[in-house]
Amino acid sequence: MKKIAAAATVILLLLLGGAYYYFSAGGYVVRLTEPEIQKKLDEQLPLTKTYLVIIQVTLNNPKIDLVEGSDRIRAGMDVEFNITGYQGSKPLEGTVYASSGITYRAEKGQFYLSDPVIENLEAQGLPEEYMGKAKKALSEALAEYYKDQPIYTLDPDDTRQAVARMVLKDVRVEDKQLLLTLGI
Template identity: 30%
Template sequence: MRLFRTSAVAALAAILAACSTLGAVTAWLNDEVSFGAPQLQRYLDNRFPRDFDKLGGLVSIRLANPRLSLPPGEHRLRLEFDMGIGALGGQGAPTGHLALSSGLRYDASTQGLHLTDPELLQFDLPGSGSLIKGGARGVVNSLLAEYARSEPVYRLDPDLLEKLPAGKRIGRVDIDRGRVVVRLQ
């Protein structure tokens, strides 16, 4: 009986280890490679919380607890954050919520996947009046545009990029059937 339990535990550990690497990318297949939401989520988890200063430091935005999903049947990802806004150098505790939808594009200079055409879906700041909320929305839209331009949502592994087939380069990035698909051209 003891041998059976030990074998069962070892088999379960092996299955769990295999599952944790299922989403790992090692090679280009048919001129494409795909990623699941868990891979992108792990990358984001290591990059947040983050503080962004806007308007010359007059306003600070803190984004924390990113939650990325690839909704089935949609061709855009959904990204949600807890958000706080502070003024005059103060940091705002993340009491608000921000949700956006976006496509993805590849940027060779960062070797990463960046948001493209982000669309603000939800913006909630508890306790703020409509005037403040309207002004804050403009700051958040500015932050989204800056973030999409300069910060990757996911950085491709340099080993993967070294395995690009001769004469090929990264072309389109699609979101298809709950996966991010990077296609070569």
């Protein structure tokens, strides 16, 4: 009985040592393409929420753009504003361009977009006095949307991915793919 326990301990230590060597040397790399990321974002859109009491925002039709050498994801989305109390109360349509970072939640083995920055907002008919409030509402809408929608989940049945649920070491775009490196 003691020999079996000792053998099991040795095997476990060898496995842990091998995993440590593998993940400390280079790590486990997840590769995501623009269409894969876009598909995940498409699954939960359109999204409509009201912000700042008066601005209803609808997000739809994301267009992902991975920029070579960047550690952020750029996305354009169609946006529709309904401003309560605005003359005519006709929806205003436009496009928002934003970039986002990546957050990794090890306990769930999931990657999320985070920290959205509005780079450009085009909305025909939106009065200049509402532009600041519209950008703030959009930032909140994107942050809220991104925090609950993973763009990738590690497969718990894949041994390498299960062991890789450690720390996000590096995020970069290379050859129009998002490379997410996990390790110790």
